[in-house]
Amino acid sequence: MIEFWYDFASTYSYPAAMRIERLAEEAGVAVAWRPFLLGPLFHGQQGLTDSPFNAFPVKGAYMWRDMERLCSEEGLPLVHPTSFPRNSLLAARVATAGLDDGWTPAFSRAVYQANFVDDADISDPAVLAPIIASVGAGPEHVLAAANSDTIKTRLKDHVRQAQARGLFGAPSFLTEDGELFWGNDRLEQALAWAVHHRSTEHD
Amino acid sequence: MIEFWYDFASTYSYPAAMRIERLAEEAGVAVAWRPFLLGPLFHGQQGLTDSPFNAFPVKGAYMWRDMERLCSEEGLPLVHPTSFPRNSLLAARVATAGLDDGWTPAFSRAVYQANFVDDADISDPAVLAPIIASVGAGPEHVLAAANSDTIKTRLKDHVRQAQARGLFGAPSFLTEDGELFWGNDRLEQALAWAVHHRSTEHD
Numbered sequence: 001m002i003e004f005w006y007d008f009a010s011t012y013s014y015p016a017a018m019r020i021e022r023l024a025e026e027a028g029v030a031v032a033w034r035p036f037l038l039g040p041l042f043h044g045q046q047g048l049t050d051s052p053f054n055a056f057p058v059k060g061a062y063m064w065r066d067m068e069r070l071c072s073e074e075g076l077p078l079v080h081p082t083s084f085p086r087n088s089l090l091a092a093r094v095a096t097a098g099l100d101d102g103w104t105p106a107f108s109r110a111v112y113q114a115n116f117v118d119d120a121d122i123s124d125p126a127v128l129a130p131i132i133a134s135v136g137a138g139p140e141h142v143l144a145a146a147n148s149d150t151i152k153t154r155l156k157d158h159v160r161q162a163q164a165r166g167l168f169g170a171p172s173f174l175t176e177d178g179e180l181f182w183g184n185d186r187l188e189q190a191l192a193w194a195v196h197h198r199s200t201e202h203d
Numbered sequence: 204m205i206e207f208w209y210d211f212a213s214t215y216s217y218p219a220a221m222r223i224e225r226l227a228e229e230a231g232v233a234v235a236w237r238p239f240l241l242g243p244l245f246h247g248q249q250g251l252t253d254s255p256f257n258a259f260p261v262k263g264a265y266m267w268r269d270m271e272r273l274c275s276e277e278g279l280p281l282v283h284p285t286s287f288p289r290n291s292l293l294a295a296r297v298a299t300a301g302l303d304d305g306w307t308p309a310f311s312r313a314v315y316q317a318n319f320v321d322d323a324d325i326s327d328p329a330v331l332a333p334i335i336a337s338v339g340a341g342p343e344h345v346l347a348a349a350n351s352d353t354i355k356t357r358l359k360d361h362v363r364q365a366q367a368r369g370l371f372g373a374p375s376f377l378t379e380d381g382e383l384f385w386g387n388d389r390l391e392q393a394l395a396w397a398v399h400h401r402s403t404e405h406d
Binding site: 045046056058059061062065066069166167168179180181182185186189 | 262272388389
């Protein structure tokens, strides 16, 4: 098993979300999707109130070019969103609400497509509703659940866990033995680690 | 041709310096070594007065563990230096002084070994002198040249060039058509780019 920690506003989480299930299946590793929010970590750890890619434009310029190159290599479309970073709170709550019912991976991929291909405002319930329907869930019920205290608390727990386990960016991958790998470009290495350090009970 | 931009204080530049000549030779790409200083860039672009790995401890903790893993994979020894980051100014000037005589690559690898394996103070002329001798140059003459206005100006030009070309970290790789790749983990991709976008005059 590997934990996949992602934020819907995070650019590099987009290719990771699109690639992880295929690569994990090839490796024989299960994926536990862990939606969380980077904002509180950026603020608490680095004092940032905006994406580092906006706070430091030279990093932003590189990141967008790097994303173009890597999405092109992966055959993934990429449209520079007209608003960045988009508020990912509601989408993260919806993704959290879907965890027990199994539709979080498909929903998450569709949200990345909305944000980074269709340039849609993923903080808008009207944008998320058809995505929720497309993965076979009920938009009205799910959006209500997403705003319940249970789900809000569960997402806050994710953020707390992320902080406690040393995360500082997304995507991040955590193996069962506690190894942290940061970045889409570490996905293969994280899966290889998970395979070679599989806990004995799964052998 | 590919430009390899590195700082002797930069941890990830160490494995890059050890790997680049072998990989570049396999790819049929020449390497232009470009010693520079990250400090002025970190300060000018991000307001930092220390390594980001010290300024943000959570990033530092990850980096050292990541370095352990990747050096282990590459069969490179790694000793966490007792002082980090070490002042890399004098070593960068010496490396710049060696560019025209061809010993900069060997000197640079030996400085990384001194900093990240032998835990030696690479800002100390007494540490650099035997390294200069080991690559076949004259320590007294070279250390004098390193402190000359010519070399100081040349290194400052490197820093200015780095800034003008969008660098913000090390190691960085720049191809002849101006593509920037940041990080030891982008070395293979940068070389592949250099091969596929070779300027016609070299074909």
